[in-house]
Amino acid sequence: MSLGTEAGTGAAARPMARAAAAGTPAPPQGPGWKLSGATQWLKTGYTIKFYDQKSADWLGPYVKASAADLQRITNLRVTVDPKPVGWNYQRPKGEVLIGVLPRPCVPPAEGGTMGNTGWKVVHDGSGTANLSCGFTSSSEPATVTSGHAYIDASFFTAAGQPTAAMGTTYMRNHISHELGHTLGLTHANRSLTKGDCLKGTDSGQFPVMCSPTYAYQDKRAGSYVQQFDVQGLRHLAAGAGAVLPPQGKVGGLGGKCLDVKGGKAANGTQIQLYTCNGSAAQSWILGKDGTFRAFGKCLDNARNASTNGNRISLYDCNGSAAQRWSVNAKGQIVHMASGKVLDVVGGSTANGTVVQLYTANGNKRQVWVTPK
Incomplete structure (x- = not known):
């Protein structure tokens, strides 16, 4: 199973590409965390919404759990609105959308599932199997203004439960991983090699933003759900002026x-x-x-x-x-x-x-x- 991210969508991706070409410093990073480009959240926080009712029903519990963690870590508002908005909804600033589709993600030819740009989203099931993806948008300088994520329906049964191979622990981390992408985090790996990832300074192990094989379960504590390494989130929140927990x-x-x-x-x-x-x-x-x-x-x-x-x-x-x-x-x-x-x-x-x-x-x- 692989997961993808994109540093930005539409106009947001192009300035970042130009900046990289001009030799500007890479986005902030540390052990177990790396930012995709933007360095701060909105001071007003974010609302996570669902594209359709199936997405709200299937993803809702996991999204709510992740939102609670995000709000606790950053001390900024992260709420969930369960009312579906429709697939043609144009998200405004401060909103993150998430939905379930069959094979929704097409990774770039270069970089594959570990690449940061060039991703495509499809609604006809023609994307790569067993692949979900999440994207950050930035319409203000250095700021995560909105995001959107797409979860492959193949990770669920027809009844909307995680498959046996996925399970609830992996699913929660799967959703956390994609929401992390929508809110400014990219893969924490040091290279395109999937296992090349440092353990987070807070969790003491591979954080959820590493590639899935190395991030989805805390093997030392069994059922403990491995979540975000908090330092990347604290950095984004500090940029917004949040008063962080000591x-x-x-x-x-x-x-x-x-x-x-x-x-x-x-x-x-x-x-x-x-x-x-x-x-x-x-x-x-x-x-x-x-x-x-x-x-x-x-x-x-x-x-x-x-x-x-x-x-x-x-x-x-x-x-x-x-x-x-x-x-x-x-x-x-x-x-x-x-x-x-x-x-x-x-x-x-x-x-x-x-x-x-x-x-x-x-x-x-x-x-x-x-x-x-």
């Missing part, structure tokens, strides 16, 4: 850091104190929803218990009370449901010292410095 190290006792043990993203991985080293295991995003996220997962109070000494670990983000935290004026990280706080066991500063839940007592082992 990200960085969480400093604690002895000048050491809150750390995911072994840098492992598996559910249940222990949270510990460790020498600050700038790794992904110590990079936390503090969401306005009360979550502390690392590797795309959440700081979790096991079983949402309130017992002193309760285990603190990394777990799939699920919106539960076990994953809601706040930072008070004393610098304590408070589990909102129990009122208890993150505590370094025994007040030890040794690497690997476990972090637990404990009654707040004003001890320095419960004081943390969080990113602002």
Whole structure:
């Protein structure tokens, strides 16, 4: 299975081609992410719409899940309108359209499915088999103004469910991949070789914008849905002036850091104190929803218990009370449901010292410095 993207459509593609010929710098990129050309989103965000009712029915759950992730990461509006607009609809600025068609995509002769320009969309089923595609449009300088994506109907059964080969996990990532293209992300691969892709700094693995074979499933955590590497999205949102969720190290006792043990993203991985080293295991995003996220997962109070000494670990983000935290004026990280706080066991500063839940007592082992 292959996926395609195009840096722009119509007039938007031509200026980018001229810029490349003139030797201007390549679009921003980093480990696990790469922009297709535009460097910022619209300040007003985007609405995702469907071409027809079948598209709304078949794609709706996946689009809504991706939109929620996009909005959380960027702190900009990304909403979904389920009312079909029709295939002849002319999308205005701020709208992304998505639909299901049989074999809708024709990749360019040069670059193939990894190429960025020269794609065509067909409605007669004459496109390449097992191929979906998404496109960014830019009618304002350096800005993603709209987008459109087309999902190959062959990935679904006649009843509108993902085929057995695709499955729901792959399908969610398939849709996320194409929506990523519509909103300014291109393949994160370093070359046209499909496996030549760096792991993202936030997920610690191949992000969804890499070629499909290397991006669609987190093999270390089974059912965990691999989503976007957030740094590309944060870059686009920052260009629009968005106030991004704070990200960085969480400093604690002895000048050491809150750390995911072994840098492992598996559910249940222990949270510990460790020498600050700038790794992904110590990079936390503090969401306005009360979550502390690392590797795309959440700081979790096991079983949402309130017992002193309760285990603190990394777990799939699920919106539960076990994953809601706040930072008070004393610098304590408070589990909102129990009122208890993150505590370094025994007040030890040794690497690997476990972090637990404990009654707040004003001890320095419960004081943390969080990113602002």
